[in-house]
Amino acid sequence: MPSLGLRKGNIIDIESTAKAIDNCLNDLERLTGVPIYSTIAGFSGTSISAINNHAVVAVGNPNNEITAEDKERVIHSARNVALPPDKTVIQIIERQYIVDGYDGVKDPVGMVGSRLEAEVTIIIAATAAIQNMQRSTQRINLQLSNIVYNPLLVSETVLLPAEKEMGVVLMDIGAGTIDISFFAAGSILYTSVLPVGGEYITKDLAIVLRTSLEEAARIKKDYGIASPEMADSSTLIEVRNIQGKEVKQVSQEVVSEIINARVVEIIEMIYAELNQFECWDRIPGGIVLTGGGAELAGITGVMEKYLNVPVRLGVPDNLRGIPADFSRPRNASVLGGLVYSAKNLEIAYDEEGQGLTSIFNRISYWFIDLFR
Ligand SMILES: Nc1ncnc2c1ncn2[C@@H]1O[C@H](COP(=O)(O)OP(=O)(O)OP(=O)(O)O)[C@@H](O)[C@H]1O
Numbered sequence: 083m084p085s086l087g088l089r090k091g092n093i094i095d096i097e098s099t100a101k102a103i104d105n106c107l108n109d110l111e112r113l114t115g116v117p118i119y120s121t122i123a124g125f126s127g128t129s130i131s132a133i134n135n136h137a138v139v140a141v142g143n144p145n146n147e148i149t150a151e152d153k154e155r156v157i158h159s160a161r162n163v164a165l166p167p168d169k170t171v172i173q174i175i176e177r178q179y180i181v182d183g184y185d186g187v188k189d190p191v192g193m194v195g196s197r198l199e200a201e202v203t204i205i206i207a208a209t210a211a212i213q214n215m216q217r218s219t220q221r222i223n224l225q226l227s228n229i230v231y232n233p234l235l236v237s238e239t240v241l242l243p244a245e246k247e248m249g250v251v252l253m254d255i256g257a258g259t260i261d262i263s264f265f266a267a268g269s270i271l272y273t274s275v276l277p278v279g280g281e282y283i284t285k286d287l288a289i290v291l292r293t294s295l296e297e298a299a300r301i302k303k304d305y306g307i308a309s310p311e312m313a314d315s316s317t318l319i320e321v322r323n324i325q326g327k328e329v330k331q332v333s334q335e336v337v338s339e340i341i342n343a344r345v346v347e348i349i350e351m352i353y354a355e356l357n358q359f360e361c362w363d364r365i366p367g368g369i370v371l372t373g374g375g376a377e378l379a380g381i382t383g384v385m386e387k388y389l390n391v392p393v394r395l396g397v398p399d400n401l402r403g404i405p406a407d408f409s410r411p412r413n414a415s416v417l418g419g420l421v422y423s424a425k426n427l428e429i430a431y432d433e434e435g436q437g438l439t440s441i442f443n444r445i446s447y448w449f450i451d452l453f454r
């Protein structure tokens with residue numbers, strides 16, 4: 083579904099963003115026969131950044147049993163970072179708790195100790211970017227039940243628990259942005275969003291081949307290869323000019339040279355970012371690629387060659403009942419959103435406490451069935 087109101091992952095036009103969401107929901111309602119009132123939104127954009135923070139509290143209870151209230155206090159204190167007024171916290175990820183010096187605790191409630199520490203990753207974004215998203219959904223009366231940083235959705239369906247534990251980089255290559263996230267010890271540690279993506283390659287192809295963006299995108303998808311070494315010089319591709327009338331021919335090799343130049347440039351930006359994360363010797367899981375941009379033929383090989391770490395495609399495969407041709411890198415965030423929602427789903431009871439209402443019944447059972 084084209085979303086014309088977005089640029090580099092940021093909303094630049096609320097009206098057309100709202101319209102794009104509405105069209106998409108209408109299609110989905112027609113397809114499933116289920117009315118949609120609320121949604122979780124996967125959020126990204128160049129304003130995203132992450133802060134790692136740490137806090138300590140003394141356990142309140144005289145018998146040293148840690149309560150939910152202690153946990154709440156330590157998280158409250160850990161999320162208390164000074165932010166410029168135009169930034170806002172969108173998510174707090176509880177990485178681990180430390181009880182009397184013993185680390186690796188996932189949930190301290192009920193444990194005994196006198197000193198409780200929390201380590202968290204705080205995801206922050208531009209306040210305006212969040213408000214623009216809220217405005218877009220309000221315009222079509224869609225309730226935003228939760229805003230989740232996109233890579234956390236993606237990670238649900240393409241990363242193995244062992245990879246997240248040992249260290250892995252997840253890279254979601256979208257149209258206008260690339261989300262890069264480093265996971266280790268089971269959680270996201272560092273993340274940033276680059277203002278480039280597949281569109282950057284398409285635009286350059288359109289300029290060099292003197293054609294439209296639509297034609298360039300088609301050529302990239304059908305014939306594009308990330309490395310000229312893999313291209314066939316005898317394969318000729320028909321290219322229409324901007325007016326859509328005249329047709330000329332270019333070889334696949336020439337097309338892939340144009341693509342390769344941009345891919346290498348993007349990889350250099352990625353390299354600089356990973357240097358900032360200081361994660362090179364901490365990623366035995368290598369790099370996992372998702373998003374439509376990851377579907378460019380040969381991209382894993384080129385990236386492996388330049389970065390000298392294993393690179394694989396993130397294909398969502400922990401879901402049942404999803405057609406194989408939908409389980410692709412570009413759908414990782416949508417499918418990850420399903421898994422995330424299913425894990426965090428609150429079962430809705432109707433007023434008489436008579437169990438589930440019928441719509442919820444259908445959706446939640448489908449969700450639960452999906453990933454068990
Ligand atoms: N087979 C393919 N080969 C090469 N590129 C592809 C292929 N399929 C999709 N793309 C590219 O992937 C990009 C879209 O990816 P995706 O759907 O993940 O983006 P998005 O989530 O809409 O964008 P963003 O994350 O930036 O908001 C486009 O640039 C498109 O040209």
Ligand SMILES: [Mg+2]
Binds near residue numbers: 254255256373415
């Ligand atoms: Mg995306």
